[in-house]
Amino acid sequence: MSQNGVGVDLDKSLGYLLKEASSALRAAMEEVLRPLGMSVTHYSCLELLAQRPGLSNSELARGAFVTRQTMNVLLHALERDGYVTRPAEAPVGKVLPTRLTPRGRRSLEKATVAVRSVEVRMLAGMTETEQSDAFRILRSMIHSLRDGNDGA
Amino acid sequence: MSQNGVGVDLDKSLGYLLKEASSALRAAMEEVLRPLGMSVTHYSCLELLAQRPGLSNSELARGAFVTRQTMNVLLHALERDGYVTRPAEAPVGKVLPTRLTPRGRRSLEKATVAVRSVEVRMLAGMTETEQSDAFRILRSMIHSLRDGNDGA
DNA sequence: TAATCTATGTCAGAATGCTGACATGAGTCA
């Protein structure tokens, strides 16, 4: 492992490590979701709707960490394939509350099993203390990064 | 914040939190790199070359968590714009060792300052202990996720 | 009430990254 003192030493950069972990997580999730014909964003959307029925397109987008436009495309596909339903007209304002269909719920159930296996694997090598540390530390990182986004 | 007991509870999912942190980091880096006309992958490539001169296209791709093909496109652009150089013929095998030009090095210097500010911000809210915990825990997560990728 | 601001859904075009495929060079092993 060669390295010199210049710049941000990648071996010691928390940002690089975070990116590496995220990349590994994404790969693991894609691997278990592929046999189900489902992408990570696809799964995220369904999971969000299961836990908070009636979310709008924009809310789903924020929850899945993509743009409104991207989520909009996905939602239309999911609606076309019968996984979700949206009212033809907005009950209030422009917001179209989205809900899972029975088919969407069934599809999600299989995916949830697959994804949970990844989550379990990730937690496996950690003690109880490390697990709660992980939550606290990740939350701290998110908070620090968000603060500077529009603050300073 | 509503939620029920079904499925993977996102509020308590380490995977979701990891994705959130990674998303925040990416946004923060894009924000500071945009004024320099540089993308995250672009910066990653230059930083890798600064620390390990002579890396091949494939090695750079693995280091930046993209495919060979993606890195290949980027390298050609960087070479065209005079940030890196690659020999016309492979000294050995097919591997074309890549190196930063003085221009590439100058460009990287500015980016490094910007990126370091993000890294500092991320570490700011954490104690010394938490910082070393963060490294250990992230490494543990990466290891666990990788193991299962082709193993079990 | 009227003006302004903010958030939403949506369309269009562009950028980015990926999968599939191919030829080639190097290492392995019979």
Place this chain on the structure above:
DNA sequence: TGACTCATGTCAGCATTCTGACATAGATTA
């Protein structure tokens, strides 16, 4: 030596996501 395996660089086509833009609905404020 020859067959096999593996990694590399590269081309082409496709998928996903993003940025920019617009009209509209609700909230805020003068």
